[in-house]
Amino acid sequence: MSSIPKIVILGAGYGGILTSLRLQKELNYNEADVTLVNKHDYHYITTHLHMPAAGTDHPDNARVNISKLIDEFKIDFVKSTVVQIRPQDRKVILEDGTLSYDYLVIGLGGESETFGIPGLADNAFTIRSINSVRLIREHIEYQFARYKREPHRTDYLTFVVGGAGFTGIEFIGELADRIPDLCKQFDVDPSLVKIINVEAAPTALPGFDPELVEYAMQVLQKKGVTFRIGTAIKECTPDGVVVGDGEEIKSQTVIWTGGVRGNRLIEDAGFETMRGRVKVDEFLRAPGHENVYVLGDNSLMFNDQGRPYPPTAQIAMQQGVNCAHNLVAAIRSQSPKPFAFANKGTVASLGKGEAIGIAFGKKYKGRVAAWLKKMIDLRYLFIIGGIPLVLRKGKFL
Numbered sequence: 246m247s248s249i250p251k252i253v254i255l256g257a258g259y260g261g262i263l264t265s266l267r268l269q270k271e272l273n274y275n276e277a278d279v280t281l282v283n284k285h286d287y288h289y290i291t292t293h294l295h296m297p298a299a300g301t302d303h304p305d306n307a308r309v310n311i312s313k314l315i316d317e318f319k320i321d322f323v324k325s326t327v328v329q330i331r332p333q334d335r336k337v338i339l340e341d342g343t344l345s346y347d348y349l350v351i352g353l354g355g356e357s358e359t360f361g362i363p364g365l366a367d368n369a370f371t372i373r374s375i376n377s378v379r380l381i382r383e384h385i386e387y388q389f390a391r392y393k394r395e396p397h398r399t400d401y402l403t404f405v406v407g408g409a410g411f412t413g414i415e416f417i418g419e420l421a422d423r424i425p426d427l428c429k430q431f432d433v434d435p436s437l438v439k440i441i442n443v444e445a446a447p448t449a450l451p452g453f454d455p456e457l458v459e460y461a462m463q464v465l466q467k468k469g470v471t472f473r474i475g476t477a478i479k480e481c482t483p484d485g486v487v488v489g490d491g492e493e494i495k496s497q498t499v500i501w502t503g504g505v506r507g508n509r510l511i512e513d514a515g516f517e518t519m520r521g522r523v524k525v526d527e528f529l530r531a532p533g534h535e536n537v538y539v540l541g542d543n544s545l546m547f548n549d550q551g552r553p554y555p556p557t558a559q560i561a562m563q564q565g566v567n568c569a570h571n572l573v574a575a576i577r578s579q580s581p582k583p584f585a586f587a588n589k590g591t592v593a594s595l596g597k598g599e600a601i602g603i604a605f606g607k608k609y610k611g612r613v614a615a616w617l618k619k620m621i622d623l624r625y626l627f628i629i630g631g632i633p634l635v636l637r638k639g640k641f642l
Contacts, residue, residue, distance in 0.1 A: 250277050250576055253337055253346040255327055257283035257311055258291070259558045260540030261352035262629060263565025264572075269319040271573050279319065280344060282337070284326045286311055288629075289375050292558050293622070295412060295594070298378035298500075299419035300385060300427075306641035308375055314629055327353065330514035332534055348536045348572055351511060351523075352565075355542030355556060358504035358520065364481040365407075369501040372412055381500060385420075388497055389431040400495040402438045405486055407478050408503030409444035410451070411593050414461060416502060417442055418596035421468035440470045441496075443488055445477035445503075450593065457601040460610050464595045478503075505556055507543045519545055522556075527583040529568050538571070540564045546586070560586055562628070592618040 252268065254261050265281050287308040296302035311322055329338040337344045357373060359365040370381045392401040404420060406413050417440055428435045449472065450458045462472060473488065480487040485496040507521025516523050516531050522545040523531050529544065531537040541561035546554050554560050563586060571581040590604025592614055600614035609617055626635045
């Protein structure tokens with residue numbers, strides 16, 4: 246190891262950005278050479294993407310330039326795409342160069358899990374990035390324009406959302422709010438528009454409080470959403486989806502929100518994975534690699550009941566803080582600290598002025614829950630960028 250250890254952080258998602266910010270706060274100058282690698286020059290707020298996807302907000306409001314967050318005297322930022330990870334050589338291959346490391350943090354983000362459903366990868370949209378939500382937004386508007394030219398094609402006005410987890414529910418809440426504006430803009434009869442949510446599990450928001458789930462479904466049904474719960478998508482075609490026992494739902498817009506897996510680069514690197522995620526030790530390290538830490542969608546951790554924690558922004562943020570602490574401890578030959586997830590609650594938006602949530606041991610719904618979600622979003626902006634970022638971005642979230 247060189248006199249100044251090299252730390253390479255892959256990905257500027259929640260885990261990567263929190264690790265970077267904590268390192269620049271806790272490390273002294275020249276105590277470590279820290280490099281953050283990300284394929285974009287911005288960090289995006291994943292929990293906000295459902296709004297620009299539906300068209301109720303602008304995509305730029307969900308992103309923050311990395312240069313405004315990091316101290317360039319403490320962290321080198323490299324805008325590039327990771328091509329390969331070589332843990333045996335302690336190297337990361339980028340599309341335009343190579344980085345060597347003493348410590349590696351992998352927070353590359355996840356990929357959509359299609360569960361082997363035929364045609365899904367080729368024919369469905371996903372809410373995974375700024376560019377993907379731009380595409381969804383423009384596609385939805387285009388369908389209304391197409392319908393005006395071909396009024397017999399009602400499939401242009403049928404929107405199928407696969408998955409009723411948090412992303413799916415939040416997206417259809419926003420989409421249901423957007424539809425009246427689109428109908429007015431394109432002079433389309435609102436009764437012709439269909440939003441269909443298909444979920445294979447026996448309930449929407451699986452694992453969430455049943456009373457709040459029922460409230461959420463009632464709110465969305467009043468907005469015109471049709472739920473197909475306990476119904477699996479068997480195939481996705483250019484003309485729609487096949488569900489259940491062969492029923493075809495014709496649609497030119499299928500948006501898949503049904504699951505996340507880890508990054509394939511991690512599997513290719515030879516790490517032991519489950520669906521692309523590494524079962525990390527108590528210090529967030531990859532088994533057999535004491536100098537490699539894995540965060541967010543790329544990591545797999547289990548609670549006291551033996552169930553995996555869902556890959557949420559909240560857990561990735563806490564992992565980032567813990568990871569930074571353990572990196573500093575490793576450099577200073579101190580003892581690492583085990584990661585312990587502290588669940589501060591969960592809130593799901595249902596569109597303008599509506600949400601459901603559990604926080605501080607209590608249930609919330611309606612405007613109070615919507616306010617709570619706003620506070621959570623503002624708190625995150627404050628954590629990563631302080632008051633200036635709250636003032637600049639807060640009014641949009």
